[in-house]
Amino acid sequence: MPEQPIEEVLEHMWTVAEQGREVATEDVGSVLAPGPLEQTLRQMIGGGLVEKDGHRLTLTRTGKELAEQVVRRHRLAERLLTDVLDVGMAESESSACRFEHCLSAEVADSICTLLGHPKTCPHGKPIPPGPCCLARDTAPSPVVVPLSDLQVGQQARVAYILSHRNHRLDRLTSLGLLPGAMVRLEQRSPSFVISVGESDLALASSIAHEIYVRPFGRPLGSRGQAGPRRRFLRRRGRWT
Numbered sequence: 281m282p283e284q285p286i287e288e289v290l291e292h293m294w295t296v297a298e299q300g301r302e303v304a305t306e307d308v309g310s311v312l313a314p315g316p317l318e319q320t321l322r323q324m325i326g327g328g329l330v331e332k333d334g335h336r337l338t339l340t341r342t343g344k345e346l347a348e349q350v351v352r353r354h355r356l357a358e359r360l361l362t363d364v365l366d367v368g369m370a371e372s373e374s375s376a377c378r379f380e381h382c383l384s385a386e387v388a389d390s391i392c393t394l395l396g397h398p399k400t401c402p403h404g405k406p407i408p409p410g411p412c413c414l415a416r417d418t419a420p421s422p423v424v425v426p427l428s429d430l431q432v433g434q435q436a437r438v439a440y441i442l443s444h445r446n447h448r449l450d451r452l453t454s455l456g457l458l459p460g461a462m463v464r465l466e467q468r469s470p471s472f473v474i475s476v477g478e479s480d481l482a483l484a485s486s487i488a489h490e491i492y493v494r495p496f497g498r499p500l501g502s503r504g505q506a507g508p509r510r511r512f513l514r515r516r517g518r519w520t
Contacts, residue, residue, distance in 0.1 A: 282346060284381050285312055285320045290329065290347035291354065293339055303337045352408040353388045354380040355401035360391050362402045364440055369402060385410070394439065396424050425495060428472065428488040430465040436493035437462055443490045455481055457491065
């Protein structure tokens, strides 16, 4: 992996070019101090990442590939911090700048899969797709989705819960809806009903949208159809 100063320049050049502008030496002057910047640019030119024509800088094919990877890691880190960890936009931006240099391609793909292959960062800028995104388009295996996307009879494992209400998180936790818990969707209407362990929970659609799960297997038959039966402790009422 390139050194951090090189990655910073690559990322900045990518974002300038993304706006449809040519990249000049002064464009990257905000990234590093003059001395380190000159040294970094010499390394990048010598390493075949950048071509320089007067004040104009152009990413080579190799440079574009590396810049794309840095941008991808940065914007995925922003999504993870804002969507899952509930970090504010300003803090997520500064943290992502540090986080991006620590992520391997494999970890970035895992984050992308966890988030359901997001197309844009929190600022609306496109996230360059990775191998996991291309595989998703051709492979039938599902990734992390809201519980509300499950089919009746489908089983899944809870990945995370995205809610800004602490009392709701505490309530879900007390009912056994923790990351790693196994659930099964029993009905979708008039409310979502899931089984967790030996209990049934009726959830409002707003809550079902906040619980993200990893589905697996084909939907099993609903209760009342042929197959093994269990006794369930029914939690009555619709929880909102």
